[in-house]
Amino acid sequence: MKLTEMLRIIWINILQNKFKVILSSLGIIVGATTIVLVIAIGKGGEAEITKQFGDLSAATIYINPDEAKMKLSNIGTSKIERLNYELMKEIKEENPYLDDIMLLDSGLGNVIINGEAYLRNITGVTGEYEEIFNLSAAYGENITENDVEDKSLVTVLGYDVAVNYYGRAEYAVGEYISINNKFLKIIGVLERKGDNVGIILPDASVFIPYSVGEEYVFSDSSIPRAVALAND
Structure with missing residues (x-):
């Protein structure tokens, strides 16, 4: 055919x-x-x-409480031994498989920034957060271990927070904000990330030393989280 x-x-x-x-x-x-x-x-x-998660190492370990199991067993948060700064240091010293470990927790605070008052989430961190979350300061300096141990009334702002309230990020450094009626000096502004880094959104965050958060921000029912960096 x-x-x-x-x-x-x-x-x-x-x-x-x-x-x-x-x-x-x-x-x-x-x-x-x-x-x-x-x-x-x-x-x-x-x-x-x-x-x-690109800014996090593959060796990053999140240590969170099993909230579902707590509810099933009717265990209240007040009955759980809380992680604290001293316990965190002990874990690091006794565990040869960890390069670093940090604590973080958050709570609502009455904040006044550049004359504007509002209620917002405040994140308390230990000094290791800079390395573990790869969060460098664009201006000023970051929260350090000394700030945590001394309960220094200092804060580091996310880039967008600084720009929104001061026009330019660098203008925020050296200014003061009020959190729950405590004045904290802005010692640094983080580099802009543009997205989440693990479980936090750094550009929109206000960071304070963990010990300051324990004293003035965190509630009794809050449960701290640990983030560790394992050996490669």
Whole structure:
């Protein structure tokens, strides 16, 4: 059979079965589009996760309480031995598999920044957060171990917080803010990250020494979290 004859027969079949051809074509188009969208969504999710956790080492370990188990066993937070700064240092000294470990906790505080008052979340950290979360100061300096031990009334602002309230990030350094009626000096502003770093959003955060948070911000029911950096 000649090629022209074969093409003529195919064309006749198409004309006689238009509806089937349309449905088949539509099925192929929808199927192909779905596959492309699924791949795109998967790649987008992968990129988002990589972006959020890209600043963390693969050796980063999060130590969180099992809240679901606590509820099932009716264990109140007041009955749990709380992590504290001294215990954190003991864990680090006694565990040869850890390069570093930090504590963080958060609580709501009445904050006054550049004359504006509002209620916001305050994050208390130990000095190791700079290395573990890879959060360097763009201006000024970061919270240190000495600040935690001395309960220094200092704070470090996320980049967006500083820009929103002072116009330029560098203008915030040296100013004072009030948290729960305590005046804290702004000693630094972090480099802008643009997204989450692990479980925190640094650009929109206000950081204080962990010991200051314990005394003036955290509630009795709050449960500290530890983040460790294991040996490679």
